[in-house]
Amino acid sequence: MQAQTAYKFILWTLVTLSSLTSQGWAVKCAAGDHAPTVNQTQVGVGSPPKFLVEIRNNCPMCPVINVHLKCGNFPQALVNPRLLKVLGSDDCVVNAGLPLQPLQKLSFNYSHNKFLLRPAIWYFQCE
Ligand SMILES: *[C@@H]1O[C@H](CO)[C@@H](O)[C@H](O)[C@H]1NC(C)=O
Numbered sequence: 001m002q003a004q005t006a007y008k009f010i011l012w013t014l015v016t017l018s019s020l021t022s023q024g025w026a027v028k029c030a031a032g033d034h035a036p037t038v039n040q041t042q043v044g045v046g047s048p049p050k051f052l053v054e055i056r057n058n059c060p061m062c063p064v065i066n067v068h069l070k071c072g073n074f075p076q077a078l079v080n081p082r083l084l085k086v087l088g089s090d091d092c093v094v095n096a097g098l099p100l101q102p103l104q105k106l107s108f109n110y111s112h113n114k115f116l117l118r119p120a121i122w123y124f125q126c127e
């Protein structure tokens with residue numbers, strides 16, 4: 001019985017290792033590779049102008065979680081906190097830190113003079 005358990009464990013280890021090797025780390029997304037992007041397009045003129053923000057997980061393989069943006073003094077009142085939550089000065093979290101699926105895009109508009117928004121940290125969940 002114990003021998004069988006040990007055998008199963010060894011088999012499991014081999015299968016796991018070989019699947020890691022054959023799928024390869026190259027096709028997965030590493031931290032600096034396939035970084036999420038934030039696009040802003042002006043969609044309304046006037047005072048204040050209106051901007052469409054599109055945040056995309058550019059990894060075709062893996063969800064990304066805990067995406068934080070450098071967001072300056074972006075006011076929470078401009079956006080639903082489920083989409084972008086202001087945590088502090090220059091720190092906002094996307095989608096409440098929950099996963100963006102591979103190539104998923106999250107969009108919202110705000111009406112204000114433009115704020116610079118750019119990705120600060122994120123974690124890929126490659127399995
Ligand atoms: C951002 O804009 C560029 C150029 O306009 C476009 O190629 C890219 O697909 C856009 N990305 C997103 C997330 O919309």
Ligand SMILES: *[C@@H]1O[C@H](CO)[C@@H](O)[C@H](O)[C@H]1NC(C)=O
Binds near residue numbers: 043044052109
């Ligand atoms: C943003 O505003 C544009 C133009 O007013 C509108 O077409 C678009 O549906 C809005 N998008 C979102 C995500 O609210």
